[in-house]
Amino acid sequence: MKYWLMKSEPDVFGINDLMKRPKKTEHWDGIRNYQARNMIRDEMQKGDQAFFYHSNAKQIGIVGIMSICREAYPDYTAFDPDSKYYDPKSNPDNPRWFMVDVKHVRKFKNIITLDTLKQHADQLGDIALLKRGNRLSINPVTKKQWDYILKLEQ
DNA sequence: GCCAACGTTGGC
DNA sequence: GCCAACGTTGGC
Numbered sequence: 792m793k794y795w796l797m798k799s800e801p802d803v804f805g806i807n808d809l810m811k812r813p814k815k816t817e818h819w820d821g822i823r824n825y826q827a828r829n830m831i832r833d834e835m836q837k838g839d840q841a842f843f844y845h846s847n848a849k850q851i852g853i854v855g856i857m858s859i860c861r862e863a864y865p866d867y868t869a870f871d872p873d874s875k876y877y878d879p880k881s882n883p884d885n886p887r888w889f890m891v892d893v894k895h896v897r898k899f900k901n902i903i904t905l906d907t908l909k910q911h912a913d914q915l916g917d918i919a920l921l922k923r924g925n926r927l928s929i930n931p932v933t934k935k936q937w938d939y940i941l942k943l944e945q
Numbered sequence: 946g947c948c949a950a951c952g953t954t955g956g957c
Numbered sequence: 958g959c960c961a962a963c964g965t966t967g968g969c
Contacts, residue, residue, distance in 0.1 A: 798966095798967085800967090823965095824952075824965095824966095825952090826952095846966080846967055846968085847966080847967050847968080848967095851967085851968070905968080923950080924949075924950040924951060925950090925951095925966095925967095926950070926951060926952085926965080926966045926967065927966095928966085946969105947968105947969085948967105948968095948969095949966100949967100949968095950965100950966085950967100951964100951965080951966080952963105952964085952965080952966100953962105953963085953964075953965095954961100954962085954963080954964095955960100955961100955962090955963105956959105956960100956961095956962105957958105957959085957960095
């Protein structure tokens with residue numbers, strides 16, 4: 792099993808939105824970056840665990856845990872001219888973008904803020920999230936980092 | 946709202 | 958293949 796961190800802007804789609812969905816599941820659409828796409832398409836597996844990270848928010852940080860409940864399939868929002876994620880270069884015969892389905896596992900009582908994570912940068916090693924200039928919306932997390940971060944939830 | 950740090954596009 | 962221009966992400 793692998794571990795991930797997935798970013799979303801809570802103003803667009805936050806953990807509370809996921810919890811309100813039927814069966815607490817939703818497709819994770821809108822990934823339009825090749826590195827991120829390759830990770831979800833080639834590496835993410837059903838049962839993997841992911842941190843839900845709120846970016847571009849008043850309170851930035853990890854707010855809970857999700858699991859991957861469906862492996863990668865074509866992101867159909869790319870085919871819809873009315874979608875803000877529309878990409879004319881992607882089509883059903885040769886899809887360029889992919890998405891997975893996620894399921895809510897639990898919400899932390901308190902957010903683990905980016906600031907807190909930074910304070911533990913030494914123990915977290917070379918975690919992708921804290922790398923300079925990191926803008927990827929999908930980040931790999933090692934088991935060691937995962938376990939360490941979980942202990943920060945108090 | 947600003948802007949650093951990317952990633953992408955397209956002319957050459 | 959180079960690189961300037963442009964677009965996006967995301968912290969502040």
